[in-house]
Amino acid sequence: MSPIVSIENLSKVYASGLHALQDVNLTISKGEIFALLGPNGAGKSTLINTVCGIVTPSSGRIRVAGHDHLTDYRAARRMIGLVPQELTTDAFEKVWDTVSFSRGLFGLRKDPGHIERILKDLSLYEKRDNRIMQLSGGMKRRVLIAKALAHEPQVLFLDEPTAGVDVELRQDMWRLVRRLRDQGVTVILTTHYIEEAEEMADRVGVIRKGRIILVEDKVELMRKLGKKQLTLHLNEPITALPDSLADFGLQLASGGRTLIYTYDTKRERTGITGLLTDLAAAGIGFTDLDTSQSSLEEIFVDLVRERA
Numbered sequence: 001m002s003p004i005v006s007i008e009n010l011s012k013v014y015a016s017g018l019h020a021l022q023d024v025n026l027t028i029s030k031g032e033i034f035a036l037l038g039p040n041g042a043g044k045s046t047l048i049n050t051v052c053g054i055v056t057p058s059s060g061r062i063r064v065a066g067h068d069h070l071t072d073y074r075a076a077r078r079m080i081g082l083v084p085q086e087l088t089t090d091a092f093e094k095v096w097d098t099v100s101f102s103r104g105l106f107g108l109r110k111d112p113g114h115i116e117r118i119l120k121d122l123s124l125y126e127k128r129d130n131r132i133m134q135l136s137g138g139m140k141r142r143v144l145i146a147k148a149l150a151h152e153p154q155v156l157f158l159d160e161p162t163a164g165v166d167v168e169l170r171q172d173m174w175r176l177v178r179r180l181r182d183q184g185v186t187v188i189l190t191t192h193y194i195e196e197a198e199e200m201a202d203r204v205g206v207i208r209k210g211r212i213i214l215v216e217d218k219v220e221l222m223r224k225l226g227k228k229q230l231t232l233h234l235n236e237p238i239t240a241l242p243d244s245l246a247d248f249g250l251q252l253a254s255g256g257r258t259l260i261y262t263y264d265t266k267r268e269r270t271g272i273t274g275l276l277t278d279l280a281a282a283g284i285g286f287t288d289l290d291t292s293q294s295s296l297e298e299i300f301v302d303l304v305r306e307r308a
Contacts, residue, residue, distance in 0.1 A: 003027035004079075004155060004186050005051065010060030012046055012210075020046040022210040024060070030154070033177060033187045035197035035218075038207040044190040045085065047207065048157050052082045065154060078106055081153035083144050085160045091133035095124055095143055098132065103150035118146045121176055138169045145176070156180060158189040162196065174200060228291055230261040230272060235285040242282045248275050259286075 005028040012021040020043050028034050038044050049055040051062055053069060053076070062069040067076035090098060099115055119125040122142040132140060141161070148156060158177075162170040177187050177200060191197055197204055198218070205215040214221075237256035248271065251260040259279075263271055279286070 004030040004065050005188070006061075006063045007047075007051065008061045010047075010050065010062065011058045012050060012055060013058045020210050021050065021057070024207075024210070024212050026205065026212060026215065028155075028186060028188060030186055031181060031184050032202045033181055033189070033200050034203050034205065035201035036188065036190045036205050036207060037194065037197060038190075042207045043210040044207055045159055046210075048082070048159050048188070048190065052080055052157060053077050054082075078151065079154045081148035081151065081156045083148045083156070083158045083161050091131065093132055094128070095119070095130055095132065095135075095146075096128040098143065099146045099150050102147040106151040108151055114152070115146075115150065118149050121179070122146050123172065138166055141169065142172075145173075149180075153185070155186045155188065158187065158191075160190055162191070170196075228263055230263070230275075230289060230291050232259040232261070232279075232286040233288045234258060235287055238284065242284075244278055244282055245275075248278075259284075 005026070007024055007026040010021055010024040011019070013019050024043075024047060036044050036047070046055060050057050051064070051069065053073060062076075064076040064079045067079065069076045093101075096115065096119070099118065100110065100112075103111070103115070116125065119128055122145060124139065124142050124146060127135060127139060132143060135143065145158075145161070158173075162173055174196070177189075181187055189196070189200070201218050203215065204218050204221055206213050234257055238252070239256055241250055241252060241259075248261055251262075252258075253260055261272070261275055
């Protein structure tokens with residue numbers, strides 16, 4: 001299947017000399033949810049704005065559903081919906097009017113039924129006759145999403161869509177994104193809430209200093225880079241580890257009452273059997289044990305730190 005978004009050798013250098021994007025190559029498939037992660041200033045918004053035609057690239061090529069973003073701009077842009085970080089709407093417009101106007105910008109005929117469905121999906125229908133200035137911040141965010149969906153795009157960009165919004169809206173957003181994906185819409189989101197990526201994404205990309213440093217299936221990423229911890233709750237506290245356990249890299253915690261063993265999920269052998277054998281030989285008993293696995297946030301932090 002050909003990608004719905006294809007980015008080749010994309011770079012952006014601003015007049016100040018800042019290299020915001022450096023030789024970015026990325027393909028995104030139809031109907032997937034792709035999360036783009038990166039620290040502040042990494043180039044996330046610049047990449048999105050370049051694909052959406054807001055920022056002009058210094059070099060490289062972008063195609064959306066086969067349409068070149070420069071030579072076939074109108075067709076490429078027609079495929080895209082963008083929900084920006086900023087709340088940029090006309091304060092005096094009514095909700096229904098501003099969403100309908102966004103559809104008209106793409107030369108599409110009026111479709112009140114479509115606008116009604118969007119507003120109902122976003123719990124905005126009861127506010128359809130309200131002016132934007134009368135809405136809360138969360139409701140204004142919903143209006144931005146409605147505007148982005150008004151022309152029925154095949155690719156939806158969400159740039160920090162739930163920054164500063166309440167839990168209810170965040171959950172509504174997640175449900176809407178899943179419905180869109182089920183309808184074949186490709187969703188690309190940037191987020192500081194890494195639990196969103198862990199909850200929502202099919203694939204994850206990490207960008208740092210304008211370069212894509214990793215793109216991976218989320219499940220595979222967590223399998224490859226995740227680590228597990230085995231925590232042993234000891235019968236009696238100990239003050240130091242015997243030399244026979246030095247090779248395991250154990251961490252003594254909770255005042256000597258617990259031992260923490262970290263092992264790599266990629267390894268064929270975890271070393272747990274050997275650890276338990278050596279613990280018994282050293283006369284160290286335990287009452288209970290439990291395991292935990294790295295979250296996507298921990299993997300992301302480790303990745304960025306390693307590439308610093």
